[in-house]
Amino acid sequence: MLLKASTKEAIKPHKVTIEYEDATVRMFMIASIIWGAVGMLVGVLVAFQLNFHQLNLGLEWLNFGRLRPLHTNGAIFAFVGNMMFAGVYHSTQRLCKCRTASKTLSLIHFWGWQLIIVGAAITLPMGITQSKEYAELIWPLDIMVAVIWVIFGINFFWTLAKRNEPSLYVAIWFYIATIVTVAMLYVVNNLQLPTSIMHGYSIYAGVQDALVQWWYGHNAVAFFLTTPILGIMYYYMPKAANRPVYSYRLSVVHFWSLVFIYIWAGPHHLLNTALPPWLQALGMLFSLMLWAPSWGGMLNGLLTLRGAWDKLREDPVLKFLAAGVTFYGMATFEGPLLSIKSVNALSHYSDWTIGHVHGGTLGWNGFMAAGMFYWLAPRLWKTKLYSVGMANLHFWLSMVGILLYVASMWVSGITQGLMLNATEADGALLKYPDFVETLNAIRPMMLTRAVGGTLYLIGWFMLIFNIFKTIMGKEPVTEKIDVMVSEDTLYRSSTVRGLINWPLTYSLLLILFSTVWFLADGLLMILSLMASFAVVLIAIVHFQFSGKKWADWYDRFLENSMVFTVVTFLAVVIGGAVQIIPSLTINADKVIMAEGRVQGLYTPLELAGRDIYISEGCYNCHSQMVRTMVPDVLRYGDGERYSKIGDSIYDHPFQWGSKRTGPDLAFEGGKRPDVWHYNHFLDPRSTSPGSNMPAYPWLFKQKLNVNQLPSKINTLRILGNPYPEMDDETIITLAQEQAMEITQRLLRDGAIADPDTKVIALIAYMQKLGSYEQPSFVPGANADSSVAAHE
Amino acid sequence: MADTPQPPRLKRGQVVLREHSYDGIQEFDQKLPNWWLYTLYGAIVFSIVYWFILFQANNGQHDINDIENAISDIQAARLAALGSFDDPTLWQMSQNPTLIARGEATYVTHCQACHLASLKGKDEPGGIGENLVDGTWKYGGTPTEVMHIVLKGSPDKASGMQAWESQLGAVASAEVVAYIMSHHTAP
Numbered sequence: 001m002l003l004k005a006s007t008k009e010a011i012k013p014h015k016v017t018i019e020y021e022d023a024t025v026r027m028f029m030i031a032s033i034i035w036g037a038v039g040m041l042v043g044v045l046v047a048f049q050l051n052f053h054q055l056n057l058g059l060e061w062l063n064f065g066r067l068r069p070l071h072t073n074g075a076i077f078a079f080v081g082n083m084m085f086a087g088v089y090h091s092t093q094r095l096c097k098c099r100t101a102s103k104t105l106s107l108i109h110f111w112g113w114q115l116i117i118v119g120a121a122i123t124l125p126m127g128i129t130q131s132k133e134y135a136e137l138i139w140p141l142d143i144m145v146a147v148i149w150v151i152f153g154i155n156f157f158w159t160l161a162k163r164n165e166p167s168l169y170v171a172i173w174f175y176i177a178t179i180v181t182v183a184m185l186y187v188v189n190n191l192q193l194p195t196s197i198m199h200g201y202s203i204y205a206g207v208q209d210a211l212v213q214w215w216y217g218h219n220a221v222a223f224f225l226t227t228p229i230l231g232i233m234y235y236y237m238p239k240a241a242n243r244p245v246y247s248y249r250l251s252v253v254h255f256w257s258l259v260f261i262y263i264w265a266g267p268h269h270l271l272n273t274a275l276p277p278w279l280q281a282l283g284m285l286f287s288l289m290l291w292a293p294s295w296g297g298m299l300n301g302l303l304t305l306r307g308a309w310d311k312l313r314e315d316p317v318l319k320f321l322a323a324g325v326t327f328y329g330m331a332t333f334e335g336p337l338l339s340i341k342s343v344n345a346l347s348h349y350s351d352w353t354i355g356h357v358h359g360g361t362l363g364w365n366g367f368m369a370a371g372m373f374y375w376l377a378p379r380l381w382k383t384k385l386y387s388v389g390m391a392n393l394h395f396w397l398s399m400v401g402i403l404l405y406v407a408s409m410w411v412s413g414i415t416q417g418l419m420l421n422a423t424e425a426d427g428a429l430l431k432y433p434d435f436v437e438t439l440n441a442i443r444p445m446m447l448t449r450a451v452g453g454t455l456y457l458i459g460w461f462m463l464i465f466n467i468f469k470t471i472m473g474k475e476p477v478t479e480k481i482d483v484m485v486s487e488d489t490l491y492r493s494s495t496v497r498g499l500i501n502w503p504l505t506y507s508l509l510l511i512l513f514s515t516v517w518f519l520a521d522g523l524l525m526i527l528s529l530m531a532s533f534a535v536v537l538i539a540i541v542h543f544q545f546s547g548k549k550w551a552d553w554y555d556r557f558l559e560n561s562m563v564f565t566v567v568t569f570l571a572v573v574i575g576g577a578v579q580i581i582p583s584l585t586i587n588a589d590k591v592i593m594a595e596g597r598v599q600g601l602y603t604p605l606e607l608a609g610r611d612i613y614i615s616e617g618c619y620n621c622h623s624q625m626v627r628t629m630v631p632d633v634l635r636y637g638d639g640e641r642y643s644k645i646g647d648s649i650y651d652h653p654f655q656w657g658s659k660r661t662g663p664d665l666a667f668e669g670g671k672r673p674d675v676w677h678y679n680h681f682l683d684p685r686s687t688s689p690g691s692n693m694p695a696y697p698w699l700f701k702q703k704l705n706v707n708q709l710p711s712k713i714n715t716l717r718i719l720g721n722p723y724p725e726m727d728d729e730t731i732i733t734l735a736q737e738q739a740m741e742i743t744q745r746l747l748r749d750g751a752i753a754d755p756d757t758k759v760i761a762l763i764a765y766m767q768k769l770g771s772y773e774q775p776s777f778v779p780g781a782n783a784d785s786s787v788a789a790h791e
Numbered sequence: 792m793a794d795t796p797q798p799p800r801l802k803r804g805q806v807v808l809r810e811h812s813y814d815g816i817q818e819f820d821q822k823l824p825n826w827w828l829y830t831l832y833g834a835i836v837f838s839i840v841y842w843f844i845l846f847q848a849n850n851g852q853h854d855i856n857d858i859e860n861a862i863s864d865i866q867a868a869r870l871a872a873l874g875s876f877d878d879p880t881l882w883q884m885s886q887n888p889t890l891i892a893r894g895e896a897t898y899v900t901h902c903q904a905c906h907l908a909s910l911k912g913k914d915e916p917g918g919i920g921e922n923l924v925d926g927t928w929k930y931g932g933t934p935t936e937v938m939h940i941v942l943k944g945s946p947d948k949a950s951g952m953q954a955w956e957s958q959l960g961a962v963a964s965a966e967v968v969a970y971i972m973s974h975h976t977a978p
Contacts (some may be wrong), residue, residue, distance in 0.1 A: 094814040168811040238816045247821035248809055276848055276855055285838035292831035428868035433958035628858040639865045639957050673950045675919050687904050749950050
């Protein structure tokens, strides 16, 4: 941009020929198609594993807990990621009337991204993971992701700076929001202290980690799976339909409300948990407010088709795009619904959530990808689609697949949710105390889901065949356009002029006052609430008197990509800051004062067991969070206990989980004998008939590497866990002594184990879960939490 | 686009097609649908009211208070349910075929995995629980003592049984005890 400003005077109107750089677009597209097949194939396998535990094959790297992260990361980052990059690189050049700034950077981006995916595909099945969902990649890969993402950003903004189109089209707004927000989310959520080249501990613990992780997790959906695809919709939908976009005004309102509101909604993943109630309420309320902005996108997509509906009959591209946008509308209606606390009490941890996200990924992302690829392939290779009939068949097959998938997950989630929450005897007793009974009730639905997923996968293979036949032997085209370059096409507004204006001032004032209102008490609270209303009223009046000028301002604003980016960043940074910064002050001392108890510190062996739990992906099926709900307290808290903040205050990373294919384990420690766990890991069905949990035979053979423990303990001490100073030998000896103790107890109960094996450490961890201490200096603390304490 | 000519005044219901085109894509400038706007405004107003009522007119602790009250009710209900099961009653139950059948059904679901169908537990291959029919009792052999272990679990949980009170409740536990005691005779 600097360059342009300095040479501005010299430019006379003249014609230049631009040659688009589409080689990397082709590469990203093919990568997305292939990784899509891999991601879906793994998805179908894990779906069948849930019904047929034998499909885990007793192989550690084919186990559900390790493959599910491969499936989710593959679908999100490999499939949708590459699809997004193809769409962004292709459409941005056309919307900016200029070639991508640097082909070298595009190529580094492409190969770097594929390298990360290969790294993930190797590490995740090996159990090398940091366990935060959709952020499982270990820190060396995290750094690669951040670097490659920044390269993508540089290339993108450099292209914007070179553009021959003064104004930014709505698709570009969404791309900008994507790039800045994903960078922020990914870096903040992955902050950690390495203990070795393959392992690190999150700097956040317990409730903080949960909050940061779901701020990330929710907004990875928002800014990785939604905003870039909305941008893609805004380019390919009007192109394919050959119709103008329905409403520019709607684009403006829904874009800004979407990026501002989305970021606040993360806590809806943590409703009814130990998360402070004010954060839960924010999560729910912002999710409700998000409904209209999301539907704004759907409306603008679908109503663009007005006057072109007849084309849907013949054109598979429009079929996929229209259905994709419809699924987007369905998923964004369901999201706010699931965020209502009472609905969430039923749906959370159940298959309903699984159905919800697949409506998004298979319906919205998958269909948008298919529509875009069917549109792109003939144009990038200058040919015709090999078979329109096959593309139509793909559409209907996938549609049936998704409907089977989503509908069965609704039935499954609601059935199991109702069974798990059902009580009798005036709420003093569970109606279905046996967890396995509720699992077996949903087995037919889980099987239907797997069939639906298989149909979708078959459809995808048809796409691969169709596109392969389309492009095979065809010459890739190099598209050129002539652009008139003159002063007129250059960007004109200055940064300062772009930033100082009424709409932005009112927005910032409103955000300031309403934030104060949120956080303040008493008179200040009332005053700031009134000030918020006053700002809205004044802004409305001002707008009534000078509506045209405001529109002009926005047009000017669109010509300055740097200002636009800064304002977008401001919009997305506020929500996270308001929610996360207060939680960073929570620490063990405050928790002891407030709750009278605090989690027991893990011994070295228990810590080793915890890392095995993480490595095996146990969190994919087991939560560690007894919610503030009677059924949870009855089922997991012995009718007397629910999870509090202090119960996980030392947990780096947290293990609250998001899905209960198996029971909650927050208070598992001390409930059952060691030998029960031993038998359960060896053959889950020997202790829990009907269970679908895989067996873990390798834990009985593999040795635990105790030499890593000193580095891990020291790292946790730096992060604030109150471990005393211990030399390496003491730490290792402590671990070995505890292992020997457990082994001897097992032997007494008739089970033979080697004290050096992983299973011993895992048993130590299981028996520690839920233990707590009540430091004596706390006034009014109870000696124990037995029945007497509640009389 | 500052130099584009001013659009003519709009008639009612007329839609503006914005002049500018991006790579051939044009945009209408339709008014926002009213139902959509009202949904957005409604959600915002609801949120402000909800927040105000919950956190600023109240203390925001109602979840915690609710669950603490519910826990206290659960404990009270459990104590009340336990009161009716004493030794004579449990021995009597152990001779009633209906109750024995019910107890057996519960035993098969919850107890058999460790204590085996034979009730002989770890004295037979595959079992890890105590033998319930060998006449020796680790923690006392009266029906109420056995019931106490069923409800609360073994005092030594690192190698003994879990508590079943939350899963079974007093009545089903008493039926299981009746089933076990039906293999013994009253003194």
